[in-house]
Amino acid sequence: MSRPTLRAIVVGAGGLGRVWIETIQDFEETEVVGIVDVRPEAAESAAQDAELSGIHVGDNLIEALDEVHPDFVVDVTIPSVHHEVVIPSLEWGVPVLGEKPMTDSLEKARAMVAASERSGKLYMVSQSRRFDPNLFAFRELIRRDAGLPLGILNADFYIGHHMETFRHGLEHVLLLDMGVHIFDKARFISGEEPVAVYCEDFNPSWSWLQGMSSASAIFEMTSNLRFTFSGSWVSEGHHTSWQSEWRAVGPDGTVTWDGLTEPVAEIALAPEPGTRLSQFESRTLGAIPEVEQQFAGSLREFVRALRTGETPMGECHDNIKTLAMALGAIQSAETGQRVPISLE
Ligand SMILES: NC(=O)c1ccc[n+]([C@@H]2O[C@H](COP(=O)([O-])OP(=O)(O)OC[C@H]3O[C@@H](n4cnc5c(N)ncnc54)[C@H](O)[C@@H]3O)[C@@H](O)[C@H]2O)c1
CATH class of the missing domain: 3.40.50.720 (NAD(P)-binding Rossmann-like Domain)
Structure with missing residues (x-):
């Protein structure tokens, strides 16, 4: 029926x-x-x-x-x-x-x-960039091969964007607009929550945006994870993917993801006697095919929640933690101080 x-x-x-x-x-x-x-x-x-x-x-x-x-x-x-x-x-x-x-x-x-x-x-925030089969594979590969808890997570985002619409008026345009996607993915990938942040945002001399187009941030997350982010909306040439380029380091090895193709793990094998550097084995997982892309995935998640009563990804009590990362980074950039991130 x-x-x-x-x-x-x-x-x-x-x-x-x-x-x-x-x-x-x-x-x-x-x-x-x-x-x-x-x-x-x-x-x-x-x-x-x-x-x-x-x-x-x-x-x-x-x-x-x-x-x-x-x-x-x-x-x-x-x-x-x-x-x-x-x-x-x-x-x-x-x-x-x-x-x-x-x-x-x-x-x-x-x-x-x-x-x-x-x-x-229900109030769910659509974080459409979570709905990506390769992102799910990256998250899974970390758990399977690099191990938890992560100690180091890094994301780089560099795209020159000649944007229009409301974004022109945003004072902290990178942090509040694209930053929110990236910070949300950091929470999803690591399973950790923000504790504090130090951030600077700025405009290179050639920036065509009024708001702060570029930023570097260090987040302390639970389990002593450090999540570092750097990015720019006014960086021409060698663009990263829209999903950013990622590196996650856990107790057993490292997983990298270019934001477009299959993520790859390198797992440490014991060093040969008398050598100082480990040997490595590469492992992949392949995209997780049942994850529907972007907005369609987000809509399906919302409809599933309406029909079943289950809590969806992006439910407001959870998503406010993603917003708190962006607003904490903005507060740090404005004050020059390391800012504790309150989730209350
Ligand atoms: N998930 C993504 O990848 C993604 C991509 C683009 C935009 N967005 C988000 O989508 C939202 C809209 O972005 P956009 O690019 O479409 O912006 P936009 O400026 O093109 O459109 C916004 C529309 O909202 C209307 N509007 C403003 N105030 C209103 C109100 N009080 N009541 C009714 N209508 C009102 C405006 O007239 C305009 O037509 C933003 O929150 C943006 O961050 C997300």
Whole structure:
């Protein structure tokens, strides 16, 4: 017997809103029944381009909720206003799948988590970059071959991005925008949580971005792990992958991942007598095929949670820890101090 289709309102019909409309329409268990944007013409043109007629299109979220009674809301507005979509939706009584970063301050984030608790409705943040078969393989290879706990984890992200949209106005654009993806993956890969951070962010002389385009950060994580991150949005040539380049060092060896292809482990074998350096054996695992990519994977995770009541990846009580890493790094960059990261 086929399961009832879950009906969604998409709020925010900008660049990524259109991707979400397509993703929801493409998934056999979901459909778009409303599009809301403070720019009603953007909502209208997104509906037309997706060939959706007869759905609710407008600029008022509550009116849309009252008219359509959706099964869930997808929030694809900009970070500074996510709370203005998420809290009223939860209070109205509908679960929310929201874009990253959860928001731009811990105060707003705590209010969003509290709204989820009060309403008893799920609020999941879509960290789409977790949904990658090679990332799952990297995580698995670390556990199988390098061993836990990790002692060292490093991520490098270098892409020259001539970006438009709201990102231009973000003061700490690398840390709050792409940083959130990378910090979230560090938590996922290592299984550890942030303790403290020291970070500097800056603009090289040629930067075409107003906000801080480049950063270096050292996170202390639980189990004495050090996670180091360096990256830039204004680095031309020798780009890394969008997933970053990773190195994870555990008690038994090292796993590297270029963010694109199969991760590779090198496991230490005992040094030959009289030599100082270990021998190594290379091991691979292959991508974990059942992991669906990016937004489709994230939507499937959310729908599974709605249907089963299980807690999905990115549930707000968990995702606020990812946001705390980004906001801690920003606070450190602004104050020049090492900042403890409070998860309370
Ligand atoms: N997961 C990813 O890989 C990924 C990629 C791109 C963007 N994003 C995230 O998606 C979100 C949107 O990004 P974008 O690139 O589409 O931005 P965008 O600026 O292109 O679109 C945002 C839209 O939201 C609308 N909007 C603003 N305030 C609103 C409100 N209060 N109510 C209703 N609509 C409102 C704007 O009019 C605009 O149409 C951001 O949080 C961004 O970080 C994630």
